[in-house]
Amino acid sequence: MSASAMVEDGVVGTALAAPGPALWARQVLGLLGLEVPRRLFKRRSLGIWLLALAPVAIMALKAVILIVFEPDHMGRFGLPAEERVYADVFQMLIVRLCLFFGCVTVFITAIRGDVIDRSIHYHFLAPVRREVLVAGKYLSGLIVTFAAFALATLATRALMYAPYGATEASAHFFVGPGLRHTLVYLAIVALGCLAYGALFLAAGLVARNPIIPAVILFGWESANIFLPPPLRQVSVIYYLVSLTPVPVDLGPFSVPATPATPLAAMLALFALTAVLLVWSARRIRRMEVDYADD
């Protein structure tokens, strides 16, 4: 009956591998199997899908207006001008608002949500290193947020082309900068999920009330354009915006700042992510389960 005595056929003994990268990978896959479906398709997924659909709805509305109500004006601005409009939508709506709060809803609740649901102890009572739990939770959040906002990006890009003819659209996409811009926007979404994800996962381990760090960080990221250049670099949005293929006019009150080079921006975001994940892994090792406190 004990672990040693009960293994009559050797199934259990051979099934659970010795601790090491192979077992950790299997455990992470196990976590993904639990987390990804419930964050993409269950009740918890409502918030992220609403945030992902918001820019799609706006771009769809714009496309419908152009196609249905102003057919004579179709193509009046041309796709280069549409790219500038899209850059505004992408930076102001998709990245600064939807992706930010999408990561808030997914990553802050990745561990804190289980504490609030009083189910985190099932994870802690599994024979899994807590660092592996952090990795699994983080990866599942990345998959969910990237899936939602990559789809939103692709959909909004498609809707940008919708009012234009197939010839003009395909020329812009395949011959012009369309494809490259789309890939860069997808990369920015991926990097945004990576960095904001690590940031909010860590915030969820610190704060009992996740709204407070979310609001503080939103304020900081939003105020970024008014900050002097050295302070601007202490943010995620500065590096994400530095990568955008089409610059955006931030208005007369913004402080001009030189964007980071693509390499510097990516290195900064990767470094921030790594530091935050290491910190989260150390933090969760000392985490106690005492639901009376929550």
Added chain:
Amino acid sequence: MITGGANGNAPHAAAIPDDHLIAFRNVSKFYGEVLGVNRINLTIPPGITSLVGPNGSGKTTLMNLMTGLLRPTRGEIRVLGHSPYEPEDLMRRVGYCTQYDSFPGGMTGRAFLGRFLRIAGYEGATADRLAWEALDRVGLVEAADRKLAHYSKGMRQRARLAAAIAHRPDVLVLDEPLNGLDPMARAEMIALFRQLARSGLHVIISSHILHEVDAMSDTVVMMKDGYVLARGEIHDVRSSLGAEHPTSILVRCDAPEVLAARAFELASLVEVRVHDDGGGLLVRTRDEDGFYEALARIILEHGVGIESVEVADDNVEAVYEYLIEGAGGRV
């Protein structure tokens, strides 16, 4: 602290290697300024060990400490030689059925067990098989594909128990495992715990239902206000209290007056009282063995017909009440 008996006491525990014991060494846990447990020195050998005490006595804290859900403010804990803070090693050998009546949302009983076995690292087919076996053991096979949210309280309790035993642990920690179960299910669960203990597992159970503890425990650990009051086999703990608390013996017989008259001659007797129904005698003695010898003589000399002889306070409830007597506590 009072210790008694081979199972819970140091002499026997010392003979068991450290990697077969659960050991607390000077362990204290404070929640801020509130005491959880204090200065716990305890070794728990294989078999069924019950943690007994009222709410707030520190039973759950002790269990959470040994499974790594809490960290001690000071002291050291080893579970079969493992640190509770290395779950990758520890939780392969430990299953913990907590009191927390909650589950990840939207899952069926089968999916819940299977998913967490996969998270533990079992491959799909093995995880499914272990999940099914565990559900079978706790009698949830028919409800396996129903949502946990639709389970009754007793079924949820059994689902948590299934999660604790599914990976076939060496140590099973059960926090109030009989709560919410109907009498039939309680009897089945107690039989299961006994079966698991017989096969060499440590089964550690907290309960405040003392007659059930009495029925299943090899060893008891009695707690109050974060301290261990006594530990050991219940009979030995009771014996060690003999000087302060004479043993109460109920003798059912056909001539209680004759028996009472002769029993008064024994110097070790503290009290003799004919039972209210006139069909027996309640004796309180400081020398239990001496009384039995005298009783045999009286029976032979007077031909008294004896129906039964039983110790009336050799049980967890009586022992616990003796221990907390004067402290104003009651289980």
